[in-house]
Amino acid sequence: MEVEESMLERDIMVIGGGPGGYVAAIRVAQLDGKVALIEKEELGGTCLNWGCIPTKALLRGVEILDLIEGGKDYGVLAGPVTVDFAKLLARKDRAVKTLVGGVSGLMKSNGIEVIKGAARLVSPQKIEVVNAKGEKEIYQARKVILASGSVSAEIPIPGAKLPGVIDSYGALALQQIPQSMVIVGAGPIGLEFGTVYAALGAKVTVLEMLPQVLPTEDPEIAAALEKTLRRFKIQTFTGARVQNITEGTEGKLEVTAAVGGEEKVFPTQYVLMAVGRKPNVEGLGLKEAGIEFSEKGIEVNDRMETNVPGVYAIGDVTGKWLLAHYASAQGEVAAKNSLGHEMQMDERVVPRCVYTLPEVASVGLTEERAKDEGYGVKVGRFPFAANGKATILGERNGMVKIVADAKYGEILGVHILGPHATDLIGEAVVGMRLEGTTSDIGHAIHPHPTLTEAMMEAAFDVEGTAVHIPPRLSSVRRP
Numbered sequence: 358m359e360v361e362e363s364m365l366e367r368d369i370m371v372i373g374g375g376p377g378g379y380v381a382a383i384r385v386a387q388l389d390g391k392v393a394l395i396e397k398e399e400l401g402g403t404c405l406n407w408g409c410i411p412t413k414a415l416l417r418g419v420e421i422l423d424l425i426e427g428g429k430d431y432g433v434l435a436g437p438v439t440v441d442f443a444k445l446l447a448r449k450d451r452a453v454k455t456l457v458g459g460v461s462g463l464m465k466s467n468g469i470e471v472i473k474g475a476a477r478l479v480s481p482q483k484i485e486v487v488n489a490k491g492e493k494e495i496y497q498a499r500k501v502i503l504a505s506g507s508v509s510a511e512i513p514i515p516g517a518k519l520p521g522v523i524d525s526y527g528a529l530a531l532q533q534i535p536q537s538m539v540i541v542g543a544g545p546i547g548l549e550f551g552t553v554y555a556a557l558g559a560k561v562t563v564l565e566m567l568p569q570v571l572p573t574e575d576p577e578i579a580a581a582l583e584k585t586l587r588r589f590k591i592q593t594f595t596g597a598r599v600q601n602i603t604e605g606t607e608g609k610l611e612v613t614a615a616v617g618g619e620e621k622v623f624p625t626q627y628v629l630m631a632v633g634r635k636p637n638v639e640g641l642g643l644k645e646a647g648i649e650f651s652e653k654g655i656e657v658n659d660r661m662e663t664n665v666p667g668v669y670a671i672g673d674v675t676g677k678w679l680l681a682h683y684a685s686a687q688g689e690v691a692a693k694n695s696l697g698h699e700m701q702m703d704e705r706v707v708p709r710c711v712y713t714l715p716e717v718a719s720v721g722l723t724e725e726r727a728k729d730e731g732y733g734v735k736v737g738r739f740p741f742a743a744n745g746k747a748t749i750l751g752e753r754n755g756m757v758k759i760v761a762d763a764k765y766g767e768i769l770g771v772h773i774l775g776p777h778a779t780d781l782i783g784e785a786v787v788g789m790r791l792e793g794t795t796s797d798i799g800h801a802i803h804p805h806p807t808l809t810e811a812m813m814e815a816a817f818d819v820e821g822t823a824v825h826i827p828p829r830l831s832s833v834r835r836p
């Protein structure tokens with residue numbers, strides 16, 4: 358195949374059109390850089406096409422179902438409620454299409470050239486692109502930003518390749534509501550799909566090897582979430598090591614796991630492997646270009662520079678926080694530095710969200726981690742059961758927990774389980790970024806009746822002065 362060498366040199370070429378890559382490209386364009394973005398599949402990457410957006414569109418469907426079913430408590434009576442799964446899928450696809458179209462429009466309006474094809478570094482400044490027809494072209498760039506994302510991780514257990522064993526892509530491709538699903542891994546992806554399919558009527562069992570669901574989150578929040586998942590009859594087993602998957606009877610699979618020293622067998626229609634993601638470094642030409650990487654991802658410093666001058670890496674492929682907003686933030690840092698501006702990544706304040714019903718959101722350190730890091734720690738909590746708006750909504754499960762530095766009251770971490778937790782965490786993000794204290798949050802007048810009052814009250818509770826809980830429920834024991 359003839360290789361054509363493109364004469365046109367771009368300032369910056371971005372490989373990958375996910376929330377890391379497309380945001381980086383827009384930032385470069387805003388700074389008057391000449392930029393091209395190479396994408397082998399769809400603009401928007403995993404986030405828009407196979408991740409954040411489609412899963413949340415499905416979750417919105419089950420949230421509406423839940424609301425309708427809860428209507429009777431409010432005297433709103435509906436007839437028998439059924440789910441047209443095909444319509445729910447179509448609604449999800451429409452949301453994806455709208456947002457992918459939006460990114461495409463942004464590329465055009467910012468004058469960003471989009472090149473369709475799979476990119477490979479031939480050298481640090483030369484990129485070979487193979488399009489869908491197999492045609493190759495070589496592009497030159499002064500600087501390159503790698504944003505190739507991640508792919509589903511696998512665990513090497515017997516039976517992992519059997520039909521019916523799926524990953525998150527497979528879970529989004531199901532055309533019918535499954536009867537049953539065993540989910541291996543109780544991280545955000547596993548629990549979100551678990552919520553969707555359990556709420557739609559599947560028998561869902563979650564097996565987690567570590568001692569708690571959401572293993573990296575605050576144990577108190579994780580334990581409370583585990584309880585609330587029972588609302589959808591989701592069965593969770595922690596400390597469960599999956600050993601193998603075999604074909605069982607009646608077309609079912611059987612998952613064998615060691616649970617607390619006992620061997621248990623779980624028959625199921627589908628097995629969803631939700632055991633994490635790994636950086637997508639295959640076929641990128643990293644070795645040829647001399648770029649250092651490990652199985653954790655491409656190594657970068659806080660300016661998003663790799664070891665090779667002029668080559669930057671951002672997003673999931675760097676293997677840090679595998680989150681869309683983190684990828685975008687890294688994208689901005691890479692864009693600015695690549696054009697000679699100076700910016701460093703602020704790693705301290707990265708929010709993490711889980712869109713279960715109710716939601717989980719957190720930012721900063723857990724109580725344990727703060728203690729391990731040598732902080733004197735004070736904690737405040739406020740239950741949604743004592744919040745007016747949560748009571749109005751009929752969503753009284755969960756709490757806001759604030760971890761603060763005992764000396765100055767600086768907020769070190771905020772952990773929320775409850776309604777709209779993923780929206781509420783924004784206040785904590787801004788507060789922490791401004792190095793705010795519990796006094797700053799507590800004394801900021803919050804509107805009533807809103808869920809945000811729970812944040813204010815949790816901040817007061819750090820000093821034992823929350824108004825709407827009796828002293829015996831305060832985190833601060835008074836003498």
Ligand SMILES: Cc1cc2nc3c(=O)[nH]c(=O)nc-3n(C[C@H](O)[C@H](O)[C@H](O)COP(=O)(O)OP(=O)(O)OC[C@H]3O[C@@H](n4cnc5c(N)ncnc54)[C@H](O)[C@@H]3O)c2cc1C
Nearest residue numbers: 373375376377397402403404408476506672673679680681
């Ligand atoms: C089921 C699921 C749910 C998720 N939910 C959330 C959520 O709610 N919130 C959140 O913050 N995060 C969520 N994530 C994670 C989020 O999707 C990722 O963190 C985010 O997409 C990473 O962005 P990125 O730009 O680094 O990579 P990606 O979005 O993966 O984009 C990489 C792009 O690069 C392209 N590409 C790869 N190699 C090449 C090549 N050689 N040439 C050309 N193009 C290439 C790919 O086709 C892809 O489009 C979820 C992930 C999954 C799987």
